[in-house]
Amino acid sequence: xxxxxxxxxxxxxxxxxxxxxxxxxxxxxxxxxxxxxxxxxxxxxxxxxxxxxxxxxxxxxxxxxxxxxxxxxxxxxxxxxxxxxxxxxxxxxxxxxxxxxxxxxxxxxxxxxxxxxxxxxxxxxxxxxxxxxxxxxxxxxxxxxxxxxxxxxxxxxxxxxxxxxxxxxxxxxxxxxxxxxxxxxxxxxxxxxxxxxxxxxxxxxxxxxxxxxxxxxxxxxxxxxxxxxxxxxxxxxxxxxxxxxxxxxxxxxxxxxxxxxxxxxxxxxxxxxxxxxxxxxxxxxxxxxxxxxxxxxxxxxxxxxxxxx
Numbered sequence: 001x002x003x004x005x006x007x008x009x010x011x012x013x014x015x016x017x018x019x020x021x022x023x024x025x026x027x028x029x030x031x032x033x034x035x036x037x038x039x040x041x042x043x044x045x046x047x048x049x050x051x052x053x054x055x056x057x058x059x060x061x062x063x064x065x066x067x068x069x070x071x072x073x074x075x076x077x078x079x080x081x082x083x084x085x086x087x088x089x090x091x092x093x094x095x096x097x098x099x100x101x102x103x104x105x106x107x108x109x110x111x112x113x114x115x116x117x118x119x120x121x122x123x124x125x126x127x128x129x130x131x132x133x134x135x136x137x138x139x140x141x142x143x144x145x146x147x148x149x150x151x152x153x154x155x156x157x158x159x160x161x162x163x164x165x166x167x168x169x170x171x172x173x174x175x176x177x178x179x180x181x182x183x184x185x186x187x188x189x190x191x192x193x194x195x196x197x198x199x200x201x202x203x204x205x206x207x208x209x210x211x212x213x214x215x216x217x218x219x220x221x222x223x224x225x226x227x228x229x230x231x232x233x234x235x236x237x238x239x240x241x242x243x244x245x246x247x248x249x250x251x252x253x254x255x256x257x258x259x260x261x262x263x264x265x266x267x268x269x270x271x272x273x274x275x276x277x278x279x280x281x282x283x284x285x286x287x288x289x290x291x292x293x294x295x296x297x298x299x300x301x302x303x304x305x306x307x308x309x
Contacts, residue, residue, distance in 0.1 A: 011034045011035045011036055012035050012036070012069045012070060012158055013035070013036045013038070013067060013068045013069050013070075014027075014030050014035050014036070014037050014038070014068060014069065014070045014071075014072065014158070015037075015038045015039070015040070015061075015064040015065040015068035015070070015071045015072070016030070016037065016038070016039045016040075016050075016055070016064075016071075016072045016074065017039075017040045017041075017061045017064065017065065017071065017072070017073050017074070017075065017084055017088075018040075018041060018073060018074035018075045018076075018105070019039045019040070019041035019043070019046040019047060019049070019050045019055070019057070019074075020041070020043075020046055020074065020076075021135045021242070021243070022074045022104060022131055022135055022138075023039070023041070023072065023074030023104070024046060024049055024050055024053075024135075025135050025136075025138035026072060026074060026104065026138060026163055027039045027050050027053065027055045028050065028053035028054070028055065028138075029138050029139055029162050029163055030158075030162060030163070031053060031054045031055055032053075032054075033161075033162040035158070035162075036056075037054070037055045037056065038055065038056045038057070038058060038063075038064035038065075038068065039055040039056070039057050039058070039064060040057070040058045040059065040060065040061040040063070040064040040065075041057070041059075042059065047059065061084055061087060061088055061091075062087060062088055062090065062091040065088050065091040065092065065099075066091040066094055067094060067095070068095075068099060069095075069099060069100070070099070070100050070102065070154070070155070070158060071088070071092075071099055071100070071101045071102070071124075072102050072103075072104055073085075073101065073102070073103045073104060073105055074104045074105055075103075075105045076105070076247065076250075077105075077107075077250060078105075078107040078108060078110075078111035078254075081103060081105050081107055081111060081115055082111065082114060082115060082118065085101070085115055085118045085119055085122075086118065088122070089118070089121075089122040090122075092119065092122040092123060092124040093122050093123045093124075095123075095124075098123060098124055098125050099123075099124045099125070100124065100125045100126075100127065100151055100154050100155065101115075101119045101124050101125065101126050101127070102126075102127045102128075102129040102143075102145075102155050103115055103126070103127070103128050103129060103130070103177075104129055104130060104131050104143070105130065106130050106177070106180050106181065106184060106247075106250075106251050106254070107128070107130075107177055107254070108177055108178075108181050108254040108257065108258065109146075109174035109175070109177045109178045109181075109258070110174075111177070112128035112146060112173055112174045112176070112177040113173055113174045115128070116128070116147070116173040116174075125147075125148070125151050125154075126147060126151070126173065127145050127146065127147035127148075127151045127152055127155055127173075127176070128145065128146040128147065128173060128174060128175075128176045128177040129143045129144070129145045129146075129147075129152075129155060129167070129176055130143070130144055130176055130177060130179075130180035131143060131164075131180075132144060132180070132183060134242060134243075135242065138163060139161075139162065139163065139164070139165075140164070140165045141163055141164040141165065142164055142165065142166045142167075142168060143155070143159060143163070143164045143166070143167045143168070143176075144168050144170050144175075144176040144179045144180055144183075145167060145168060145169050145170060145175075145176045146169075146170055146171055146172055146173045146174050146175035146176035146177060146178075147169070147172070147173050147176075149169060152167065152169040155167060178258065181251065181254045181255045181258055182255065182258075184248070184251040184252070184254075184255065185251075185252065185255040185266070185268075185269050185272075187226065187248070187251075187289075188248055188251070188252045188255075188269065188272040188276070188289075189268050189269070189272055190224055190226045190227065191226065191230060191248065191272075191289050191290075191292055192271070192272045192275050192292055194226070194227050194230050194231050194234065194293075195230075195234060195275070195290075195292040195293035195296055196296060197211075197231075198211070198212065198231055198234045198235060198293050199293055199296040199297055202297070203301070208231075208234070208235035209232060209235040209236065211231070211235070212231035212232045212234070212235050213232065215227070215231070216228040216231060216232070230289070230290045233288065233290040234290050234293040238288075238290065239284070239287035239288045239290050239291040240287075240288060241286060241287055241288045242288055243288065243289055244285065244286055244287065244288065244289070245276055245279045245280055245284050245285050245286070245287055245288070245289055245291055245292065246280060246285035246286065248276055248289045249273065249276035249277065249280055249285070252269055252272050252273045252276055253273060255269050256269050256270060256273055275292055275295060275296075276292065278295035279291055279292050279294060279295050282294060282295055282298070
């Protein structure tokens, strides 16, 4: 049996703040690679799960962060990211060599730049490094980064082969966050059109499971891994969450805000935003984004195309 893979520089002390769908696998992978991993999360369930993977867990983020060389944030909203950074200011100031804070969350460029300013004010370094990839793909993720090249290199040294297959510097702080928001706009559009065609297949008298299987198994240019994942789940009404409706709503909102700031109309994304709002209003916010099909199923046959109007 081979032992854990540790960089030539030796194991690092890493703190992971947020042990949910992405932070939990990240903490476990870093521990399996031989690093000293501390984790923090307000959820006892998330802490217990991480503890089972060998993570030294804390309820207080500052206790996890104090003395760490690298801090990874994996948090649900920009507001939570900024609040946590403020709470960590004293702990970040403890290291005279400047702790590196890498934010894996989806926040948007404005929040990323504000987070960087607050981390730097506390004496730390900052990289926005959101994840491209699903939770099960931990180890094969791509981290898209905004920040100084030397800081991205530090993150790359600890991440490649453990968390990610690639760590890409996109530009200055905020650039990685921008790319991630655009990626998630594509996710939302593919998710929404998949919901629409599954609903239309059912209304047209097709077996939705067979529709999903035939299309996904074909060589059609329309097939994507996301369609292949979501369409069968929509047909089966399987909404066990991987990525929730509420999180998608937040991300699409960030994309619409980005478009507004550029002075253009995000026509497709605004339609997706209305659909996610309808799903949340129907009580599906904590369910997987496959549940976007439900507001479409519920619309009357002679009703308007947009279920949120």
